[in-house]
Amino acid sequence: MTEKISFTINGEYRSVEIDEETMVIDVIRDMLDLTGTKRGCDNATCGTCVIVMNGKAVKSCNTPASKMQGADILTIEGMAKGTELHPIQKAIAESGAVQCGFCTPGIVMELHALLESKPDAGETELANALNKHLCRCTGYEPIRDGALIAQQIIRERMTEKA
């Protein structure tokens, strides 16, 4: 049984046909060719597939695609404006948080969901968010450094606006 769903992804309105087995990651990677979202495990453990759906960090590998109906979705491809990186991307690139880079998109999206809604998130909230993501390369310290730099930039940006 196929059904048609429509949603906004990275600011573009899209429609696709799905069936009951289709997961969000299948739509993103295989139908829309947005391959920045990664598949690192079989059962929602590693966090590489995290995207932002209606402002929340979501594991796309175990979320049924039907949940995308009418949703506003952001993937790693929608973060930068041309060559201008989002502060989280910039901070993560410069803090040493990128080694192999396979976990990076998921972590950037996780931080986006957290920091854009809660720029004052405390140490525990940050740790709880990042603890959902596996990284085999960095020992996590540079990811924390990047997250804190990003948080600083986002806060400053908000103060300027206010």
Add this chain to the structure above:
Amino acid sequence: MAYKYLGKSYIRPDAINKVTGKAVFLDDIRLPGMLHAAILRPQFAHARILSIDISEAEQCPGVVKVVTGKGCTYRYGDNIRDLVPMAIEKVRYIGEPVAAVIADTPRHAYAALDKIKVEYDPLPVYIDARQAMSEDAVLIHEELGEYWHLPTLNPKPGTNIANVYHLKKGRGEEGFEEADVIIEGEFNYPLGSCAALEPHGSIVWFKEDRTIEIWSSSICPFIIRDDIAHSYGVPVSDVRVHIPDIGGCFGYKSDITVEQTVAWIASFVPGRPVKWVASRKEDITSTLLAHGIRTVMKIGAKRNGKLVALKTTVYHSGGAYSDTAVNVTIAATHNSTGPYEFEHCDLTGYTVYTNTPPVGAYRGYGHPESQFATERMMDLLARKLNIDPFELRRKNYLREGSINSLGERMWKSNGDIEKCADRVQEVLFSQPKKKEDDQFYYGRGFAAVMKSPKGAPFSTKGCYMKMNIDGSVSVNMGGAEVGQGLRTVVRQIAAEALKIPPEKVRCYNEIDTQFSPYEWQTIGSMFTMQGGRAIVRAAEKLIQGLKKTAAQVLRTDEDYLEYDGEYVYLRSDPSIRVPVTQLARGYITDNGITIGDLAQSVADARLPRYSNPDQNGQGSLGVTYTFGAQAAEIRIEKKTGKIYVDHFASVFDVGQVINPLQIRGSVLGGVTMAIGAALYEEVKFDEQGRILNPHYFQYHIPTYKEAPRQTIEFIETPDPIGAFGARGIGEHSVIGAPPAILNAIYDAIGVDFYEIPVTPEKIKQALEARQEKEYA
């Protein structure tokens, strides 16, 4: 020495692509007409295949072809040719490919897989090397005597022993006669997984013009090229291998592995590219595993602590195929001395066939496994001799003039382990230890480590370099970027050697055997050192070429010219000069007549004087060493038995730091990985050889909250082998954590552990046993 572009934290050239999701990994590649493969794995870890019925699977929707191993006439392997791309008459481990479905989508391929029916006749299963070595054990490879192998290997046909390596130094075992004290111990480093975040995978395309094109998440494109060409009888130049971005390696994406299986499958559908990407489960059950090394060790020493003799027996459960395990065993065996000098050594390493996935490289390549034993033994010996463990080690460190097990003389330029050890001692042991409280026991433990690259005679790395008309430079190499930051290092070393800013150096992106210079494999923590030297050599040649052209322009001798990155000029008068931008394509004179050559160069570098072992198992097999010291400060929770690593210190003598941010990142990650090995990670099997924990939620790797605070420092004693004095560091940080943590556990609760991982259950058992003893 002060360098302009070294010792500075430039941002990696691939960082932007990776934070924007634009880096292309294997599974992100889509080719015209591409098909997808799913692979069937057996229900038994050791069995004869009686029959395979593919008829129903062939009828499933989307299925293009169903493939078995029937008709495969070749074996492959670079050390011992014992591998098959797909099981033929027998399966030897639980993750072995038995059949495959090629379909239009992965979903269709997997759906049809269930319809393949296989009948097996089960055989006895051996998980551990010593079981498989028993006299009545059934042979896992009846044909062992027929396999081609490197002349340096020593297989034992008629047994499950794939190779025996033996090293004798001095009087060997007789040397124990000179010892006052002898201690013995047995240590186990169980099977583990590299568990990189990106699962292994390949795309293979047998094209209509009889060339073969391959994409793989691998660090050895040239081995894949040469091996596939050999297996399919085509010229090496007709096989083209691409390496996209790689989502972590840590060892198991070296050597040729899944590529041969995907090639076998794809060979049945010529004209169509076939992609296969491992699920996480398959990444653990069906690609290379790690470790599986049991070390039995005996150390003899004088009463004053001077080490005299070492006897090591390494029992390596090498898995169902030994091609990728044999050299790990050899490295584990001759490096089991750790960073110490023993006058007499009797070291034996058995690589043994077992019914487990084949073992291959894992960060550290044998060194962590056997030095886990050495560093536990040093603490045990110190206790027995009642000598301070730091003092015992200091007495015996390999230093200028000492001779290691291989017979190699150590030079001052091999680095200063004493300085590393002293610094770690200062960082973690200068304050009194925290006192036991209601909740926790506290402990600290130390380990000193060393590692050599484990090279090979042909282990060279090539470099192509060209200067463009604006003076910018393109550098092309065959080194695989797995996250270690090699492209940043290329950029900085090339900038330093060419005296131009790193921003003017653009480094190659993907590797393509059609365009990239030869590189053996990007392994052994060798790239900065050997690849760096290739860059320096290429830069020297390129500068020489510029001078040759400039000599004609300036009408003088080449050796009367200097180069500063922007100009070639007269040594005596820098105002008489020609800009490099006018030399890059040759020099165009006023009337258009052009003189001189393109500014480009080719160079390579290997481990100088690397040799095969002699009849004593000795020789120049190490060539270069990085020494270091590490220590852990831990806390053990009384209620749960849980171990928290609060602070971990590492100091290595790396010769020259190229990029401080990256080298810290490398050690941070390595230590975290090794904490995983010490406390959590073990690939578990049941008696039938089935893997019990092939998922991340079962095979736990360290998470954000489990990463310790780390102190990381470097000593810089330049190594003349490496570019600008730099030595290897990629793997070394994983060696010391398990022994340091286990030494710290003893310090905390007075219990000796001899195997890892030390889980909370084991700690609780030990604490209960200790309590019973106190009451008794």
